[in-house]
Amino acid sequence: MTSLASLPLFPLQTVLFPQGRLALKVFEARYMDMVSACLRTSGTFGICLIAAGSEVGEAAVPHAVGTEARIVTADATTAGVLDIVVAGERRFRLHDHSVGKGQLLEGEVEWLAPLAHQPVPEAQDNLIPLLRKIVADQGDRVAEPHRFDDAEWVGARYAEVLPIQSLAKQKLLELDDVVSRLEIIQQYLDQRGLLDTRPA
Structure with a gap:
């Protein structure tokens, strides 16, 4: 039986790849809370491309494959806005998701196996x-x-x-x-x- 993990999700109109970097501006309360929790606990969240919906307002419908994101830097240079840079870690497949407090998506994810090293042909x-x-x-x-x-x-x-x-x-x-x-x-x-x- 596949072991699933719980992961907060940040659906975006962009794609994060493993070992990549992505700069984000966080201002919605749900994501400010999520980022604050990750900073306190050294936790991670999932970035998924939006399949339907938008980045703000009601929870969007995410694509099934996304990438775990770990916060590298966080700066509050503007009132009400948090500038963060995240690093892409593992890929995951979303098995199910639910809408929690403040329209934050919570996913049940299966971690995908790391891709084996192959030299460039x-x-x-x-x-x-x-x-x-x-x-x-x-x-x-x-x-x-x-x-x-x-x-x-x-x-x-x-x-x-x-x-x-x-x-x-x-x-x-x-x-x-x-x-x-x-x-x-x-x-x-x-x-x-x-x-x-x-x-x-």
């Missing part, structure tokens, strides 16, 4: 130079260690920055085949003339 080697430039431009917004030899890490970092619809990012998050993810990204970039296709 030779056929996708031309993804690396462009990603190195992107990471350099992003600076400390991309957390170290930088794993340019890891197919999952490379695919996730690309998926975060590509100007594609959130639903497409969600599909990339859900993929367990990290090489297929690289092939999709490579095709997207190649069609736009963004990759060096000259032989090494």
Whole structure:
């Protein structure tokens, strides 16, 4: 029998990937309370792409696969607003969810197994130079260690920055085949003339 864990949920119009970083402005009471509780207990919450609804007001309907978020920094620089940066940790699958106090979603989640390390295949080697430039431009917004030899890490970092619809990012998050993810990204970039296709 699958063991489920309880996790507060923060549905958003964006996708968080494992080992990624995401800056958020928190101002609704339900999320201020959730973040405060996480800071007190070193707890985490889940970020899911919204399937129906909106980020504010009534609880939204989340997509089933999301990512656990751990708060890295929190600053109250503006009255009534908390600026936080979160780190993406484990992926999870949502089995059920309920609406609790103040319209905060509470999920019953199954942790998905970590994806095994795979080197970037030779056929996708031309993804690396462009990603190195992107990471350099992003600076400390991309957390170290930088794993340019890891197919999952490379695919996730690309998926975060590509100007594609959130639903497409969600599909990339859900993929367990990290090489297929690289092939999709490579095709997207190649069609736009963004990759060096000259032989090494």
